[in-house]
Amino acid sequence: MAPGISGFSLYLPPYRVQLEAWCAWNDQPWEKFRSVVGRSFRMRAPAQSVYTFAANAVWRLIRDYDIDPSQVGLLALGTESSTDNSAGAVIVKGMVNEALAAAGLPQLARDCEVPEFKQACLGGVYGVKAALRYLATDGRGRQAIVVCADIAEYARGGSGEPTQGAGAVAMLLESDARLLEVDLAAAGSDSDYRVADFRKPFARFRNQPARDDGQVQDLPMFNGHYSTSCYIDATHHAMTAMLEKRPGRSLDYFHDIDAVFMHRPYHQMPTTGWVMAYLFALAHDDGGHDQLRALAADAGVDADLLLDELLAPSPFHGNGADLAENTGDVFPLARKVRNQLRKTPLWDTLVEDKLKLGSEAMRDLGNLYTAALPAWLAAGLQQALTDRIELTDQNWLALGYGSGDAAEALPLRVVAGWQEAARRINFESALVGAIDLNEAQYIDVHEGRRIENIAPPARDEFVIDHVGTSNGPDFFDEGVEYYRYVVGSAE
Numbered sequence: 001m002a003p004g005i006s007g008f009s010l011y012l013p014p015y016r017v018q019l020e021a022w023c024a025w026n027d028q029p030w031e032k033f034r035s036v037v038g039r040s041f042r043m044r045a046p047a048q049s050v051y052t053f054a055a056n057a058v059w060r061l062i063r064d065y066d067i068d069p070s071q072v073g074l075l076a077l078g079t080e081s082s083t084d085n086s087a088g089a090v091i092v093k094g095m096v097n098e099a100l101a102a103a104g105l106p107q108l109a110r111d112c113e114v115p116e117f118k119q120a121c122l123g124g125v126y127g128v129k130a131a132l133r134y135l136a137t138d139g140r141g142r143q144a145i146v147v148c149a150d151i152a153e154y155a156r157g158g159s160g161e162p163t164q165g166a167g168a169v170a171m172l173l174e175s176d177a178r179l180l181e182v183d184l185a186a187a188g189s190d191s192d193y194r195v196a197d198f199r200k201p202f203a204r205f206r207n208q209p210a211r212d213d214g215q216v217q218d219l220p221m222f223n224g225h226y227s228t229s230c231y232i233d234a235t236h237h238a239m240t241a242m243l244e245k246r247p248g249r250s251l252d253y254f255h256d257i258d259a260v261f262m263h264r265p266y267h268q269m270p271t272t273g274w275v276m277a278y279l280f281a282l283a284h285d286d287g288g289h290d291q292l293r294a295l296a297a298d299a300g301v302d303a304d305l306l307l308d309e310l311l312a313p314s315p316f317h318g319n320g321a322d323l324a325e326n327t328g329d330v331f332p333l334a335r336k337v338r339n340q341l342r343k344t345p346l347w348d349t350l351v352e353d354k355l356k357l358g359s360e361a362m363r364d365l366g367n368l369y370t371a372a373l374p375a376w377l378a379a380g381l382q383q384a385l386t387d388r389i390e391l392t393d394q395n396w397l398a399l400g401y402g403s404g405d406a407a408e409a410l411p412l413r414v415v416a417g418w419q420e421a422a423r424r425i426n427f428e429s430a431l432v433g434a435i436d437l438n439e440a441q442y443i444d445v446h447e448g449r450r451i452e453n454i455a456p457p458a459r460d461e462f463v464i465d466h467v468g469t470s471n472g473p474d475f476f477d478e479g480v481e482y483y484r485y486v487v488g489s490a491e
């Protein structure tokens with residue numbers, strides 16, 4: 001009996017942008033975006049927010065896994081898109097209780113904790129760690145739910161535009177995991193403050209024009225290639241911290257691990273992060289230097305300079321304060337070497353084989369920020385079930401990352417009998433019912449303008465009913481969203 005994850009349920013909003021169409025609208029090379037970014041991403045529809053996403057995913061989880069709500073002692077929300085700076089998961093609890101009441105089911109327990117976790121895309125992983133600690137201590141015998149919900153929106157015309165996305169994944173955690181045991185004691189952590197990596201200061205909301213949908217536009221401040229280097233650096237250090245706890249040679253781990261799942265802002269980023277972790281491991285192991293030198297020679301790179309780059313205690317000159325010198329790629333030589341590695345047979349066994357489970361299906365999810373890693377784990381389990389791949393006792397790595405910066409490396413083990421709980425994962429059905437936007441509709445939705453509502457009416461899900469406008473003197477609710485559960489029939 002070991003603690004871990006027992007279930008996954010997803011919610012995706014219906015509006016979808018096909019990246020091939022987006023490339024045509026913007027005169028961008030589809031070949032590049034197909035191989036680097038993915039196939040499509042989702043956007044929120046009218047009357048939706050990150051809280052309705054989260055509640056929809058939790059409501060599905062409770063029914064998909066026949067959860068007794070009164071047994072749930074912790075309901076955690078991981079998000080970087082919250083629009084209330086005071087309340088968090090309790091908003092989700094309120095919505096879910098309304099649906100439970102409508103269905104004649106018991107309410108979520110009054111003694112249920114309702115924290116929100118924030119560290120960019122890593123909030124959900126911190127939520128999982130907190131849930132496991134809860135189940136091991138004061139929550140023994142109870143269950144925990146961690147829901148990751150986000151809306152990744154980027155400015156039109158910027159480099160981040162194709163890497164948008166929206167949705168939520170709820171996870172059930174138990175002290176006797178039915179899917180994935182998490183070995184917390186063997187996990188590795190990393191954190192290092194970077195001032196001007198991907199951030200979301202409130203100042204961005206100053207002077208924003210009012211939108212028809214009543215939402216603010218939550219565009220991040222980021223420096224594209226610098227943010228990629230931060231991802232590489234943080235995931236490398238979290239892996240190092242994890243590998244230092246393991247017996248044996250670190251380099252062997254890269255071959256021994258059965259499957260790897262990493263934070264996934266776009267299709268190619270996990271591949272890059274994993275290969276870079278391998279190059280760092282080669283550099284830190286004297287026995288790996290011959291292979292590194294051979295790769296450097298084939299890539300036309302000076303091997304000594306490459307070693308300096310990979311062994312630098314910190315590749316950043318400061319904490320990002322002197323960003324001007326850092327906005328480019330911080331690992332330019334390693335970039336050439338990983339492109340060389342791509343041409344060798346090792347690429348298939350070290351990279352393709354390790355990161356392939358569920359990866360194809362993830363091309364249709366875009367960046368889900370906190371929900372990206374849980375969604376990929378769910379996709380992997382569902383693919384294995386469909387393809388009849390035996391996973392029992394496989395060792396997996398879940399590598400979470402949150403900009404600004406922090407990362408977590410979690411060792412997972414697939415439990416015997418995982419198929420029963422995997423059968424309940426709704427990954428495929430969550431993708432059904434998408435509505436492709438044309439260019440004009442996409443622009444309007446992006447800017448929060450009302451479009452002719454082309455989505456089917458909400459069914460068995462939560463919507464924003466209205467937004468409060470009272471600003472005293474007797475009552476205040478300006479900006480507060482009021483939600484409504486729409487029962488199983490059309491509105």
Ligand SMILES: CC(=O)CC(=O)SCCNC(=O)CCNC(=O)[C@H](O)C(C)(C)COP(=O)(O)OP(=O)(O)OC[C@H]1O[C@@H](n2cnc3c(N)ncnc32)[C@H](O)[C@@H]1OP(=O)(O)O
Binds near residue numbers: 035121231263269272
């Ligand atoms: C936001 C989070 O969720 C937190 C994070 O993880 S931060 C880390 C990622 N950062 C982001 O997601 C920020 C938002 N996104 C972006 O800024 C941008 O989408 C991006 C920086 C990720 C890419 O921007 P871009 O201008 O398209 O980069 P560009 O250098 O031209 O191409 C990226 C890759 O595509 C490759 N590429 C280019 N053309 C190609 C083609 N025709 N076929 C295949 N690959 C191609 C490039 O070689 C490059 O790969 P390497 O990094 O391995 O060298």
